Amino acid sequence: MHRVQSIEEARTQLSVKGFVVLRGFFSASETRALRELSDEMSSEAQCILRSSCGAGTPLSERARTNKTELIVVAERHDPERVCRYEYMLGWCSTFKSWVQASISEVVSEAAGCDMTVFKDKTNEKSPGGGGFGPHQDFAAYMHFQPRSHLTAMLSVDSATRENGCLEFAANFNRVVSEDPLAVLEYVQSQPLLKFKADDACHGDILDEISQSFAWTPVESKAADLVLFDSFAPHRSACNRSRYPRRASFVTFVPGIGDEEYERYYAEKRANYDDPKFHVSTPTSYRS
């Protein structure tokens, strides 16, 4: 497959570890195009945040009323700094074409069925920007219909230990088999772990479970494609470097067409403050 390894190998790694890194997957022209698109989207997100702060209009209201623009979320400790923006495919048709040309096929091959985009996001992680608590993405998606998801992470900027790269729980399956009480429920035979529901860490896996994980940092460069499923526990530290660490995430679900994407974003625009949209994310909207 695709310049790196066989699709069978990628599928095996996904089913055993919940994630796989396809090193050198993207060509130089693909990474250049991604960076240019990201620069454009980051600056648009910054404009939206600035104008929202200037006008005193909450970002939630902006998302609800401006249905075709990027959805922007500010950092918890700095309301003038972008933490994350979403609705990239909806806002930028060039990014949508880039996704279709560069990753849709490999995601469907890795999943073994046709996959369509469910949601997207870019985490800006500016210098000093917040880390993400240990979580499974399914905790954020469980209120929507799809039961399985495959996320493609795009390293717009190289992700390192210093700037807060993703960390995955390498021994996840062993911990679950040794501690059945860690599981809240099984979803199509995948374990959803118990997570915090009511406090400032909404979505974080309970400490006594996440502390038994062997966290493996996964550094990645712009040419690398990281795929992970929505049950793979992951986290990331805050950015201790002097430069931003942008990472984009495009989450796919089984199916074809844009319906799942439109449904997700209609719900998000209507209920921006709902904690399910801020799982383990360093924003002030965590309940």
Ligand SMILES: O=C(O)CCC(=O)C(=O)O
């Ligand atoms: O961007 C990061 O460092 C972590 C991203 C993440 O886990 C998430 O957005 O759910």
